[in-house]
Amino acid sequence: MSKERLDEGDHLKRSINWKQGMAIALGVPMLILPSLGYLPMYVSAAAILIWGISVLQGFVQSTAYAEMATTFPKASGLPGFAQHVFRTENYKGKYDKGKLIGGFSAWSYWFGWNPILAIFAILVGGYLHGLFPVLGETFTEYQLALISGLVIFAGLFVVNWFGLKDGALLGYILAAVSLIPLVILAVAPFATGHVELTNITGSWWPTDWAWDMHHILMLFGIFAIAQWSACAWETAAIYGPEYKNPSKDVPKALLACGLICFVLYVLLQTAVIGVLGVEGVQAESVSPLIPVAQAVFGEAGSIITIIMLIAAMILIIQTAYLGSSRAMHSMSMEGNLPRVFGKTNRQGTPFVAMLVIGAFNLVLISMGNAAAILAASAIGYTCANGISLFAYVRAKKHPAFANLERPFKAPKGWKNVSMFFGLFNVPLCVVGVVYLNSLEIGWTSTWVGFLVLALYIPIWLYSQHESRRANSEAIIAPPSDHAAEDPEKVLDLR
Numbered sequence: 001m002s003k004e005r006l007d008e009g010d011h012l013k014r015s016i017n018w019k020q021g022m023a024i025a026l027g028v029p030m031l032i033l034p035s036l037g038y039l040p041m042y043v044s045a046a047a048i049l050i051w052g053i054s055v056l057q058g059f060v061q062s063t064a065y066a067e068m069a070t071t072f073p074k075a076s077g078l079p080g081f082a083q084h085v086f087r088t089e090n091y092k093g094k095y096d097k098g099k100l101i102g103g104f105s106a107w108s109y110w111f112g113w114n115p116i117l118a119i120f121a122i123l124v125g126g127y128l129h130g131l132f133p134v135l136g137e138t139f140t141e142y143q144l145a146l147i148s149g150l151v152i153f154a155g156l157f158v159v160n161w162f163g164l165k166d167g168a169l170l171g172y173i174l175a176a177v178s179l180i181p182l183v184i185l186a187v188a189p190f191a192t193g194h195v196e197l198t199n200i201t202g203s204w205w206p207t208d209w210a211w212d213m214h215h216i217l218m219l220f221g222i223f224a225i226a227q228w229s230a231c232a233w234e235t236a237a238i239y240g241p242e243y244k245n246p247s248k249d250v251p252k253a254l255l256a257c258g259l260i261c262f263v264l265y266v267l268l269q270t271a272v273i274g275v276l277g278v279e280g281v282q283a284e285s286v287s288p289l290i291p292v293a294q295a296v297f298g299e300a301g302s303i304i305t306i307i308m309l310i311a312a313m314i315l316i317i318q319t320a321y322l323g324s325s326r327a328m329h330s331m332s333m334e335g336n337l338p339r340v341f342g343k344t345n346r347q348g349t350p351f352v353a354m355l356v357i358g359a360f361n362l363v364l365i366s367m368g369n370a371a372a373i374l375a376a377s378a379i380g381y382t383c384a385n386g387i388s389l390f391a392y393v394r395a396k397k398h399p400a401f402a403n404l405e406r407p408f409k410a411p412k413g414w415k416n417v418s419m420f421f422g423l424f425n426v427p428l429c430v431v432g433v434v435y436l437n438s439l440e441i442g443w444t445s446t447w448v449g450f451l452v453l454a455l456y457i458p459i460w461l462y463s464q465h466e467s468r469r470a471n472s473e474a475i476i477a478p479p480s481d482h483a484a485e486d487p488e489k490v491l492d493l494r
Contacts, residue, residue, distance in 0.1 A: 015348075016242055018249035018256070025236040025257045026179060027316035029264045031229035033309065034119060034374055036272055037285030042222055043209075044278045045200045050222060051265040054230035055258065057223075057421065061385060062234045062254045063410045064392040064418045069237045069250040070407040071395065078234065078388045079106030079327040083334040085391040085401065095464060103336030105387035107456040110327040111449075112228065112381025113235070114357055115373045116320035118364035120313040121149035122373075127287070127313075131306045142368050149365050152314060153358040156321050160354065162347050179260075179315075181308040185289060186267040188296050195274030203278040218439070220432025227429065228378040230265055231385065233257035235323045242348075247407030321354065328353035335467045336460055367448075375437045376449035382433060383453070386426030389418045 016024075032051070039047035068081040075084045086102035125145030129136050135144060189195045209215055236253035243249035272281055272288045275295055281288050293305035329350040332342030343352045364373055395401040396415045437446045 014244050018252035021236050021253040022256045027319035028233040030312040030316040037281050037288045040278050040281045044203045044206050045273050046205050048269045050226050051269050054226040055262040058231035059258050065234050065237045066251045066254050067410045070247045071404050073246045078109045079330040082388050082391040085395045105384050106331045108380040109384035110324050111452050113320045114324040115377040117317050117361040119370045119373050120317050121145050122370045124148040124313050127306045145365050189271040189275050199274050199277040217432050217435040220428050221436025224378050224382045224429035224433035228381050233261050251408050324357050325350045325353040338463050372441050372445040375445040378433050379449035382425050382429045386422045389422030392418045
């Protein structure tokens with residue numbers, strides 16, 4: 001088997017630049033939509049500050065991830081970094097605990113991104129239900145969500161079948177359709193004078209807030225929920241193996257995405273609270289942008305907003321679909337998932353992973369509650385960030401990695417900063433989000449989150465058994481004449 005054919009098999013291709021990577025990640029600002037009305041329920045207008053701090057946290061974390069991406073250019077983002085750093089080289093035992101830690105981090109990251117497909121399919125169904133009342137006479141919101149999920153997942157699967165470059169092209173198109181109107185909606189209330197600063201200054205912090213353990217744990221949980229949205233633009237780094245020039249493209253893509261997220265997150269939350277007030281936002285907690293559009297643009301504005309938001313949701317589903325499928329591919333290549341999940345087509349698309357992800361999310365849609373799915377997903381995402389930051393610290397200290405070439409370097413002392421935020425994530429934010437979930441939604445989402453994370457253990461054990469069996473067969477089986485002619489064929493037994 002030639003090297004070219006092998007690349008067409010299970011390897012991702014270097015086909016995009018930083019602009020295309022940014023385009024794929026431009027769906028991230030839409031992640032604020034499920035939480036625009038959620039955060040003010042707990043912290044009133046201070047939600048504006050929470051978003052700003054959380055995006056800055058994203059800058060800190062993504063700076064470490066950018067260095068990791070250029071240090072390990074063949075690793076696929078957070079999943080690849082943790083798996084590579086924690087595994088034990090030349091391990092002789094039956095199970096490598098370090099490899100399990102890295103694999104669990106990748107699985108947590110996958111679970112952090114994967115449910116976005118279900119969350120926004122539910123939201124799309126809800127908006128369609130409101131936009132076209134006639135649909136409500138034929139379908140329930142759950143049925144619309146399921147149909148929306150089927151259509152969107154199938155459409156994106158077809159588009160991305162032809163490779164990541166076409167996925168980025170779709171990102172450009174949808175960014176123009178959704179991001180530009182979203183920017184207008186964030187700025188227009190200020191330009192038209194609909195923002196009342198007294199709505200913000202008069203309700204900056206809840207009057208019944210007390211800095212006791214109850215409220216401190218709630219605050220950690222709020223930061224975990226906010227991080228799920230405000231730090232997710234690190235997805236631009238997950239395409240490290242597919243950038244043409246990772247040392248330059250990764251930092252550029254991350255910086256551009258971060259700046260866009262900071263401006264939009266702060267402006268959107270400020271505009272929503274400034275127009276509606278905290279009580280008005282709490283009354284429209286599911287879709288507060290619709291009454292804002294009605295106030296600024298009239299009734300026609302609400303229709304335009306819904307259409308724009310549906311386009312935006314398709315964009316973030318595209319981002320999540322690509323990110324979670326690459327995570328599964330990375331885990332398979334590292335031997336942390338069964339090999340079947342690493343299968344790619346001739347265009348380098350991990351199509352088996354994409355099929356499994358689509359089916360899994362159709363099951364999640366049956367939960368019917370986007371907030372519950374988000375709460376479960378936030379547990380996985382917070383774990384992934386914490387472990388990935390610990391991986392960065394280990395990569396800076398461990399002799400095996402300390403002297404590796406780093407085309408992009410974080411500022412001096414970033415190891416200590418990363419350790420601080422790693423501990424902030426695990427255990428503080430994990431404990432906080434579990435506590436917050438128990439207050440708001442009950443224990444269902446928490447148990448779903450822990451169940452999906454725990455499911456990784458038997459899957460990982462099976463993948464280790466599969467790898468050992470494949471290695472044994474490769475050693476025992478005599479080479480065929482064809483294999484002797486083509487020694488690279490042994491690479492298929494990874």
